[in-house]
Structures are given as structure tokens and as C-alpha cells.
Amino acid sequence: MNSLFTPTTLGNISLPHRLALAPMTRSRANADGTPTNMVPIYYAQRASLGLLITEGTQPSEDGQGYMMTPGIHTDAQVAAWKKVATAVHAEGGRIFMQIMHAGRMSHPDNTPHHRDPVAPSAISAGQTMYTPTGPQLTPTPRALSRDEVHQTIDDFRKAARNAIDAGLDGVEIHGANGYLINQFLASNANIRTDEYGGRIENRARFAIEVAKAVAEEIGPERTGIRLSPGFEVGGLNDGPDGEELYRYLVTELNKLGLVYLHLHHFGNEPFLADLRARWSQKLLVLRYDRPVDDIARDLDSGIADIVPVGRWGLANPDFVERLKTGAPFNEPDPSTFYSGGAKGYIDYPTLQKDQSAVA
Numbered sequence: 533m534n535s536l537f538t539p540t541t542l543g544n545i546s547l548p549h550r551l552a553l554a555p556m557t558r559s560r561a562n563a564d565g566t567p568t569n570m571v572p573i574y575y576a577q578r579a580s581l582g583l584l585i586t587e588g589t590q591p592s593e594d595g596q597g598y599m600m601t602p603g604i605h606t607d608a609q610v611a612a613w614k615k616v617a618t619a620v621h622a623e624g625g626r627i628f629m630q631i632m633h634a635g636r637m638s639h640p641d642n643t644p645h646h647r648d649p650v651a652p653s654a655i656s657a658g659q660t661m662y663t664p665t666g667p668q669l670t671p672t673p674r675a676l677s678r679d680e681v682h683q684t685i686d687d688f689r690k691a692a693r694n695a696i697d698a699g700l701d702g703v704e705i706h707g708a709n710g711y712l713i714n715q716f717l718a719s720n721a722n723i724r725t726d727e728y729g730g731r732i733e734n735r736a737r738f739a740i741e742v743a744k745a746v747a748e749e750i751g752p753e754r755t756g757i758r759l760s761p762g763f764e765v766g767g768l769n770d771g772p773d774g775e776e777l778y779r780y781l782v783t784e785l786n787k788l789g790l791v792y793l794h795l796h797h798f799g800n801e802p803f804l805a806d807l808r809a810r811w812s813q814k815l816l817v818l819r820y821d822r823p824v825d826d827i828a829r830d831l832d833s834g835i836a837d838i839v840p841v842g843r844w845g846l847a848n849p850d851f852v853e854r855l856k857t858g859a860p861f862n863e864p865d866p867s868t869f870y871s872g873g874a875k876g877y878i879d880y881p882t883l884q885k886d887q888s889a890v891a
């Protein structure tokens with residue numbers, strides 16, 4: 533456990549320990565994609581986690597997938613995110629914004645413009661999504677034209693600039709978990725015949741061009757990326773050449789000097805070691821549903837530099853203190869993950885609150 537509490541750096545910023553808050557969509561934005569007034573409170577409460585990675589935030593109207601998620605493509609959104617960054621910094625935390633384009637994992641009823649979702653190819657994710665009128669099937673998306681692919685890369689670039697203008701410390705490009713970038717990587721969602729589909733180098737091209745554009749705009753020392761090799765989600769399948777693709781992709785991304793790679797890891801240990809060997813900057817490793825007493829494993833083995841936590845951090849604003857002192861943890865309540873409102877968002881008790889309630 534001692535390895536957890538050693539300081540580290542990420543580009544130009546210093547971090548007090550090796551924990552971080554993983555990106556988690558919480559659906560607490562207003563209809564115009566501005567974070568509500570609760571959002572600065574939520575993140576500031578969790579500032580002792582050191583590095584906070586925000587919920588997935590859309591770079592454009594097309595990028596929205598779920599209901600009430602925030603954006604970073606309008607002036608009002610930038611102004612509202614400024615309040616979040618200021619609140620986190622006032623508590624001594626650092627904050628990276630996760631930029632997420634949902635691609636085909638979307639529904640017209642969840643977006644302000646009500647248009648069909650876009651994707652590399654017109655292949656439905658075949659998933660059920662929550663919408664304002666209840667669960668509905670994801671429709672067949674419209675395939676992006678080449679010009680639109682270039683426009684989307686530019687949307688990521690502008691979104692990253694906006695995040696920095698809003699005072700955030702950096703951005704994490706969401707290349708994981710079944711969303712647009714992941715859809716380009718997966719051969720069963722990308723059957724394009726142009727330079728963005730087909731062989732490995734082509735399917736990886738969109739991810740690399742997004743990363744390049746963002747790094748050129750805000751600096752590689754402020755640009756991270758999240759990937760989830762082997763995670764079959766949203767109807768995606770890496771396919772027979774999946775491992776080869778990720779080896780190539782990580783090697784190419786490494787050349788850009790990005791400040792971190794964040795792996796949502798699903799258990800192939802030799803493959804994880806292989807990716808580690810290809811990556812010379814900081815590696816963040818999150819293992820799904822990792823027990824708390826296992827949290828330092830990837831630090832102790834030298835695989836990871838930082839080990840983000842998801843639901844433990846969602847339910848425990850003072851997760852670090854609880855871990856250090858052996859105090860019990862609040863259990864996350866899945867019924868309030870996306871429910872809107874303060875309950876299950878900014879009312880998880882801290883140890884301090886518990887004690888004052890007793891006294």
C-alpha cells in the first residue's frame with residue numbers, strides 16, 4: 533500500500549499520490565449541456581483524489597450519447613466548466629476533462645438537434661439506451677463522410693482548447709468503452725473502404741489523428757488517452773487482429789509523447805505487460821471491480837504509475853483518507869448514478885460529517 537502514497541508528476545503538474553478519480557458520466561448537466569451548479573461541488577468534494585478525470589464531455593452536438601451530459605463546445609459550457617476547475621483548484625485538486633464522442637451509442641431523443649447518430653459505418657450498436665421516453669434501441673447510425681471525419685477531428689481539437697480555456701489542467705481523449713474512437717478501431721463496426729477502414733493502420737488512423745490534433749493544440753504534456761483493449765461493449769468486438777491493432781496504436785501514440793495512457797483493463801496480463809513496454813510516459817491502469825485491498829498491485833509490480841478508482845471514488849469523497857486510516861467505505865448506490873439531482877451525487881458522507889453527526 534505504501535507505493536500508493538508516493539507523489540508523482542503528470543507533465544508539469546505534481547500529484548500527491550497514485551490514486552485518481554476515473555471518468556464517470558453522472559448526467560447532472562442542464563439541457564444546454566452546461567454543468568449544473570452541483571457539478572463544481574461534486575468534483576471539489578473529491579479533490580483529495582489528486583487527479584480528477586471528468587465525466588465524458590461531448591465535443592459537439594453530434595457527440596452526445598446519453599441524457600443530460602455536459603458539452604465543451606459552446607461559450608456557456610466553457611463558462612460553466614470554469615467554475616468547476618476553479619472549485620477543484622481551490623481544494624488543491626487537478627482536473628482533466630474526458631472528451632467523449634458517443635458515435636453510434638446515441639439516440640436522437642437524447643441530443644439537442646435530434647439528428648441520427650453518426651459512426652464510421654451504418655451499423656447499429658444493437659443496444660438499449662435510456663431516453664426521455666424510456667428505454668429505446670439505438671438506431672442505425674449514419675456513416676460519416678470523409679469531410680465529416682476531418683470535421684470531427686477538428687471538433688476534438690477545439691474542445692480541448694475550450695477545456696484549457698476553461699482552466700482545466702488537461703484532457704483525456706475517450707478512445708475506450710464502445711464510443712466513436714473505439715468504433716473506428718473495431719472491425720465489426722468499421723467497414724469503411726477509405727483510409728479510415730480496413731487494415732489495422734487505417735482503423736487506428738482516426739484515433740491517432742485525433743490525438744495528434746489535440747496534442748498540437750494544447751501540448752502533449754496536457755493530453756492523455758483512454759483505451760479498453762479486449763472490452764466487448766456496445767456491440768463491439770476487437771476481432772482476430774485486435775491485439776495487433778492495439779500494439780500498433782500504442783506504439784504510434786507513444787511517438788506523440790502524450791502525457792498518459794489510461795487502460796481500462798480486462799485481464800490479459802502478458803498483453804498488458806507488452807503495452808507497458810511500448811509506452812514511455814505515465815500509464816494509468818484501472819481494473820474493473822478491483823477490490824480495495826488489491827488497489828496497489830499494479831504499482832507494486834511496476835506496471836502502472838497511477839491507479840484510478842471509479843465507483844469507490846463516486847461514493848467516497850474522502851476515499852484517500854478512508855484508505856489511509858482503514859475506515860469503512862460508503863457503498864455506491866447504482867440507482868442514483870444517472871438520476872439527476874443531489875441525492876447520490878453530492879450527499880455521500882465524509883468521515884468528518886459522520887463524526888459530527890455522532891457528536
Ligand SMILES: Cc1cc2nc3c(=O)[nH]c(=O)nc-3n(C[C@H](O)[C@H](O)[C@H](O)COP(=O)(O)O)c2cc1C
Pocket residue numbers: 554555556557558586587588630632706708709758796818819820821822840841842843844869870
Ligand atoms: C456511473 C458510471 C459512469 C461511467 N462513465 C464513464 C465515462 O463517462 N467515461 C469512461 O471512460 N468511463 C466511464 N465509466 C467507467 C469507469 O471509468 C470505470 O472504468 C468503471 O466504473 C470501472 O471502475 P470501478 O470498478 O473502479 O468502478 C463509468 C462508470 C460508472 C460506474
